[in-house]
Amino acid sequence: MEKPTILLIGTCDTKLPELLYTISQCPDSTNILLMDVGRTPTLHPLISIQHPDLTTTTTTKENKENEETKNNGEVIRKEEEYKSLPRTTYIQKISNHATTTTADLYKAGRIHAILSLGGSCGTNIATAAMRQGVPVGFPKLMVSTMASGDVSSYIEETDITLMYSVVDVAGGNWILKRVLGNALFGAVGMALREFTFQKDRIGRDVEGSVGKNGGDGGDGGKKRVGVTMFGVTTPCVDVIRERLEREYGAEVYVFHATGAGGKAMERLVREGQIDAVVDLTTSEVVDELMGGVLSAGPARLEAAAKKGIPQVVSVGACEMANFGPPSTIPPRYEGRVLYEHNPTVTLVRANAEESRQIARFIAEKLRTFAVRPDLIRLVLPTGGISMVDVPGQSFYDPEVDEVLFSTIEKELQGSGISITRDPRHINDPDFATSVADMLGGMITSM
Amino acid sequence: MEKPTILLIGTCDTKLPELLYTISQCPDSTNILLMDVGRTPTLHPLISIQHPDLTTTTTTKENKENEETKNNGEVIRKEEEYKSLPRTTYIQKISNHATTTTADLYKAGRIHAILSLGGSCGTNIATAAMRQGVPVGFPKLMVSTMASGDVSSYIEETDITLMYSVVDVAGGNWILKRVLGNALFGAVGMALREFTFQKDRIGRDVEGSVGKNGGDGGDGGKKRVGVTMFGVTTPCVDVIRERLEREYGAEVYVFHATGAGGKAMERLVREGQIDAVVDLTTSEVVDELMGGVLSAGPARLEAAAKKGIPQVVSVGACEMANFGPPSTIPPRYEGRVLYEHNPTVTLVRANAEESRQIARFIAEKLRTFAVRPDLIRLVLPTGGISMVDVPGQSFYDPEVDEVLFSTIEKELQGSGISITRDPRHINDPDFATSVADMLGGMITSM
Numbered sequence A, B: 001m002e003k004p005t006i007l008l009i010g011t012c013d014t015k016l017p018e019l020l021y022t023i024s025q026c027p028d029s030t031n032i033l034l035m036d037v038g039r040t041p042t043l044h045p046l047i048s049i050q051h052p053d054l055t056t057t058t059t060t061k062e063n064k065e066n067e068e069t070k071n072n073g074e075v076i077r078k079e080e081e082y083k084s085l086p087r088t089t090y091i092q093k094i095s096n097h098a099t100t101t102t103a104d105l106y107k108a109g110r111i112h113a114i115l116s117l118g119g120s121c122g123t124n125i126a127t128a129a130m131r132q133g134v135p136v137g138f139p140k141l142m143v144s145t146m147a148s149g150d151v152s153s154y155i156e157e158t159d160i161t162l163m164y165s166v167v168d169v170a171g172g173n174w175i176l177k178r179v180l181g182n183a184l185f186g187a188v189g190m191a192l193r194e195f196t197f198q199k200d201r202i203g204r205d206v207e208g209s210v211g212k213n214g215g216d217g218g219d220g221g222k223k224r225v226g227v228t229m230f231g232v233t234t235p236c237v238d239v240i241r242e243r244l245e246r247e248y249g250a251e252v253y254v255f256h257a258t259g260a261g262g263k264a265m266e267r268l269v270r271e272g273q274i275d276a277v278v279d280l281t282t283s284e285v286v287d288e289l290m291g292g293v294l295s296a297g298p299a300r301l302e303a304a305a306k307k308g309i310p311q312v313v314s315v316g317a318c319e320m321a322n323f324g325p326p327s328t329i330p331p332r333y334e335g336r337v338l339y340e341h342n343p344t345v346t347l348v349r350a351n352a353e354e355s356r357q358i359a360r361f362i363a364e365k366l367r368t369f370a371v372r373p374d375l376i377r378l379v380l381p382t383g384g385i386s387m388v389d390v391p392g393q394s395f396y397d398p399e400v401d402e403v404l405f406s407t408i409e410k411e412l413q414g415s416g417i418s419i420t421r422d423p424r425h426i427n428d429p430d431f432a433t434s435v436a437d438m439l440g441g442m443i444t445s446m
Helices: A012-024 A061-065 A087-107 A120-133 A174-200 A231-248 A260-270 A284-290 A303-307 A352-369 A398-411 A429-444 B012-024 B061-065 B087-107 B120-133 B174-200 B231-248 B260-270 B284-290 B303-307 B352-369 B398-411 B429-444
Strands: A005-010 A031-036 A047-049 A067-069 A075-077 A113-118 A140-144 A161-164 A224-229 A251-256 A276-279 A311-313 A320-323 A338-342 A345-349 A376-381 A418-422 B005-010 B031-036 B047-049 B067-069 B075-077 B113-118 B140-144 B161-164 B224-229 B251-256 B276-279 B311-313 B320-323 B338-342 B345-349 B376-381 B418-422
Touching: A005 A012, A005 A087, A005 A120, A005 A174, A012 A031, A012 A113, A012 A174, A031 A087, A087 A120, A113 A120, A113 A174, A120 A140, A140 A174, A161 A174, A161 B174, A174 B161, A174 B174, A174 B251, A224 A231, A224 A260, A231 A251, A231 A429, A251 A260, A251 B174, A260 A276, A260 A303, A276 A429, A284 A320, A284 A352, A303 A352, A311 A429, A352 A398, A376 A398, A376 A429, A398 A418, B005 B012, B005 B087, B005 B120, B005 B174, B012 B031, B012 B113, B012 B174, B031 B087, B087 B120, B113 B120, B113 B174, B120 B140, B140 B174, B161 B174, B224 B231, B224 B260, B231 B251, B231 B429, B251 B260, B260 B276, B260 B303, B276 B429, B284 B320, B284 B352, B303 B352, B311 B429, B352 B398, B376 B398, B376 B429, B398 B418, B418 B429
Parallel strands: A005 A031, A005 A113, A031 A047, A113 A140, A140 A161, A224 A251, A224 A276, A276 A311, A311 A376, A376 A418, B005 B031, B005 B113, B031 B047, B113 B140, B140 B161, B224 B251, B224 B276, B276 B311, B311 B376, B376 B418
Antiparallel strands: A067 A075, A161 B161, A320 A345, A338 A345, B067 B075, B320 B345, B338 B345
């Protein structure tokens, strides 16, 4: 009988006892596939997905010469390919291998959760496969010695679940057994949920993403709209959300423009899990260009353009870069207008030259990657682009904002992307309503 | 019939729809108790553990005057106590309340997992209850908008499982539903494991900790020994572990001296989950005193002394403070001997004055908190205290080490704690064997 199946990823050369303990605790209701991603291959009957050094097809003459036939008839190369690599190259290469294998298993509907356990090296490899091999929403749980610190490089914009191992993932002690048992049963529960979900699904979309509910959008076929928000644009987003939900029957996903948030939205767009976007708060671009702490990387604004989905883009909070306490602000910003949001968050006001660069970044991304420029609306609230960019507030600077606006207009000339100037400020409820209606008009005709 | 029960902690004033959605997905096999930790109380039939403002007994006359009887007969105070508090005070106070309630439920055997979902505020409150209300090993899962960054303040030295929500925890969108569904089923699985575990247990130890297997130590009544390790003391720890396991039938728990590691060991000692300690690598003290990045806080070395369990203490890696890249080393250490372990880890060699302070810290903790000084053995490997503190290595400095050794000896005079000088260096296998035997002798007579 078909059962929920957990893909268990581990470096079998160093963690085999812990992996086997985990398998031994698995209830009959659930299957486990063990994938070996160690540096050197391990032979064990419970390893379902063998190390690539044991399975890679080798057809050239040169490689043939490096093979020998083992007693049990398996072909093993004399020079272990991965073993001879430098550590970082090994991690990179085996991560790619694990990602491909994981993606294949996922697309074939053969797995319902991913579980892994490891130290620094194992966490790197397994979370790469979790991030790149399966979409957001698919269960993924990592037991790690590295889970009580800065975990952003492991998680990025995904829903990887991290469990701190407390003790070293080595040896069969009682604490580790309890932690591994909890992790296994967590994965068993999640796999059951995913198994039921996959069975209930009517179909898959073209890319095999499980995000679409029967390929028909969100709950009951609703259009799924991503909206980017920041504290200083929250009043606008509240109105947009409410209007899109009430007037257009949309399902709204709000993403905080914190770096991870913008990346998460772009990932969900790529995965086909979001149908349209109100990219109101593009301030992660400022952090990317000014060295702030909330950058979403250099690929921001590409996903929706490439996907050709309807989007309204604006320049919310595009006058501010985010830093930590004042002492962490780079010396090059000395003398700038600062805004101390709280003891750990300080904002730097962008100047005219920076605003020009911000405008160019946004315009260039849209112009370069838009496959459907007719579905992109750029809207510029000339009355102010954040809560602190209005008369009487410290970041209010219409002259610098004008550089931002006019540069965008200039750079997008002839692109086929429509641009609107709106004299109201971004948090004016009527501005927000007009933005919602702009997108609403596009999604109702989808 | 008795069922596995999940304690669901949430701020019902802001997250009620998401909490109710989670409850609605729960399979019949499992119960959910919903605890309200919001700023303002919420009345809802599915809230099992009401907000303290609704339930706090008020007996003084002054308080009586602030009460009114509601239509449904419930007594509610006119001035909501928590609502009127500043945000940070509210978080602190409600966290304490949630911790106490959680601990009571746990001790009564009424819960088998804790689940929570929230933003920054909710994550603060719920993880405090998870850290302080239940021991390591008890399942705890937090869905949080804050889970893709530095999570150390939420996790500390515990096995809290964190799931990044990807989208804002608000609204009923498809992604959030998948994330919450996965989290719920993860908790369902873990609660089943814990439920079975609690049923199988013969008894509890005095404090109600579930860590002890029938109150008799580790698997099969083995003595559970914590050992602190660092890269530069690994050869020593490998020998100690192997010898304790083979010759003394101990179950060994290795903790990396990374701050979280030392804290984890001390917590498990407090919880009665560790029976004896080889605190070989006390270098977290150096980071605490010199401002390094791997401090375990000012309470390091207290737990085992207070608990009166057998321990061998040494000064492994007590000549080095850990920092990030060279640029992050405080200017006061300019001109010091540095050791670049890798691009992100740089070590600073302690000088004589710092070594004196390190020695005083260790001695003072043991002297002040030892309830059984006769069960403490301090051992000083005068041949060198780490892999890089041996002749020919850059941190080798016998004169400075002598300050460390002699200060400890002086400060512990008359304490009843035995001190041994051993001329070998710390990674000498014979030194390691003698350390293992020193502890082994104490635990066999327990």
